[in-house]
Amino acid sequence: MKKETEAIRKQTERTQYREHSSPIFLTSSFVFNSAEHAKAIFDEEVEGHSYSRFGNPNTEEFIEKLKYLEGCEDGFAFATGMSAVFSGIAALLNSGDHIVASRSLFGATHSLFTKIFPKWNISCSYVDIDKPETWENAINPNTKMLYLESPSNPGLEIADLTYAGKLAKKHNLIFNIDNCFATPVIQTPADYGADLVTHSATKFIDGQGRVLGGAVVGRKDLINQIRIFARTTGPSLSPFNAWILSKSIETLSLRMERHCFNALEIAKELKKNSEINFVRYPFLPSHPQFELAKKQMKMGGGLVSFEVKGGVERAMKFINNLKMLSVTSNLGDSRTTITHPATTTHSKLAEQERLDVKITQGMVRMSVGLENYEDILEDIFQALEKSK
Numbered sequence: 001m002k003k004e005t006e007a008i009r010k011q012t013e014r015t016q017y018r019e020h021s022s023p024i025f026l027t028s029s030f031v032f033n034s035a036e037h038a039k040a041i042f043d044e045e046v047e048g049h050s051y052s053r054f055g056n057p058n059t060e061e062f063i064e065k066l067k068y069l070e071g072c073e074d075g076f077a078f079a080t081g082m083s084a085v086f087s088g089i090a091a092l093l094n095s096g097d098h099i100v101a102s103r104s105l106f107g108a109t110h111s112l113f114t115k116i117f118p119k120w121n122i123s124c125s126y127v128d129i130d131k132p133e134t135w136e137n138a139i140n141p142n143t144k145m146l147y148l149e150s151p152s153n154p155g156l157e158i159a160d161l162t163y164a165g166k167l168a169k170k171h172n173l174i175f176n177i178d179n180c181f182a183t184p185v186i187q188t189p190a191d192y193g194a195d196l197v198t199h200s201a202t203k204f205i206d207g208q209g210r211v212l213g214g215a216v217v218g219r220k221d222l223i224n225q226i227r228i229f230a231r232t233t234g235p236s237l238s239p240f241n242a243w244i245l246s247k248s249i250e251t252l253s254l255r256m257e258r259h260c261f262n263a264l265e266i267a268k269e270l271k272k273n274s275e276i277n278f279v280r281y282p283f284l285p286s287h288p289q290f291e292l293a294k295k296q297m298k299m300g301g302g303l304v305s306f307e308v309k310g311g312v313e314r315a316m317k318f319i320n321n322l323k324m325l326s327v328t329s330n331l332g333d334s335r336t337t338i339t340h341p342a343t344t345t346h347s348k349l350a351e352q353e354r355l356d357v358k359i360t361q362g363m364v365r366m367s368v369g370l371e372n373y374e375d376i377l378e379d380i381f382q383a384l385e386k387s388k
């Protein structure tokens with residue numbers, strides 16, 4: 001069956017009640033048929049649920065769908081995107097290991113690499129996402145992982161996945177990519193050799209700004225280690241959130257088509273506006289990596305970043321004059337959301353670090369929702385006018 005069909009039709013085994021929609025298995029633990037059955041499950045001699053920190057039918061249904069969409073062998077569901085990012089690395093790397101990562105990263109991932117991992121002597125070297133020819137120079141004998149985000153948050157820069165896959169293979173590195181902005185509807189990094197695909201499911205996978213969630217899918221041997229780490233440290237996804245996320249996957253491809261259609265129309269209109277200095281959208285021909293984006297992405301994604309004329313004051317004034325768009329730092333929602341990265345998601349970076357990843361003081365990041373794009377544009381134009 002095609003991926004869209006599988007995303008809808010994959011489901012936990014029907015119970016004796018013959019339900020059509022998957023039930024929510026809101027239970028902390030599972031009963032055993034006997035003491036011997038409990039022992040066999042704990043000894044992993046037979047398959048079966050024991051405790052929801054280890055696994056639950058809802059989290060497993062969610063992972064079944066996601067790993068299928070990403071074309072990966074296995075996966076584990078996490079309570080948040082950040083616990084997925086953290087566990088996917090902490091489970092596999094040891095003290096003394098080194099990561100090569102693109103500097104264009106989500107703010108909390110940057111803090112993880114620069115403030116948390118160094119506590120355990122795991123170091124990281126940053127490279128420029130748009131200069132793949134420089135990546136190899138950053139690889140040391142103790143480098144274990146290549147970590148990328150593409151498109152990046154919020155600069156919408158693109159990593160060359162073909163190059164990354166080949167480089168990781170040549171140096172025996174674990175190629176780990178945060179695919180949250182693209183989703184598997186737009187790109188499947190495992191096709192390029194990614195060993196792990198990391199997600200914040202809080203974004204487009206949920207798609208309605210309701211729950212937090214995350215996942216790592218990828219190579220079976222690596223996921224096994226991540227599963228053991230996560231079962232012990234406890235960042236597992238709740239069954240309720242898993243149920244929501246699994247249901248959301250049923251509509252993911254349909255939603256992504258509309259997000260991307262709207263985003264492209266809006267990006268094209270903003271590009272013509274004289275109150276805007278620049279617009280960044282992967283499928284706009286003016287994007288410096290337009291050709292690469294076209295090569296490896298099926299659509300341009302739901303995010304558009306742009307810089308209003310007049311710096312930080314104008315950007316704030318513009319945001320304050322919006323009537324319909326939601327001023328919130330989440331993204332991937334059915335409602336269009338807007339945020340000012342320099343003072344929110346990326347405020348922990350130094351000014352030069354922000355500029356290195358293309359975040360200027362006047363830049364706003366918009367996650368284009370599913371509304372009629374003309375209404376979104378109307379709100380943007382009236383706020384631009386009032387903020388003059």
Ligand SMILES: Cc1ncc(COP(=O)(O)O)c(C=O)c1O
Binds near residue numbers: 082178203212214
């Ligand atoms: C690219 C990216 N990765 C990871 C995360 C972290 O996800 P969560 O907020 O679900 O922990 C985010 C959150 O905004 C993100 O944008």
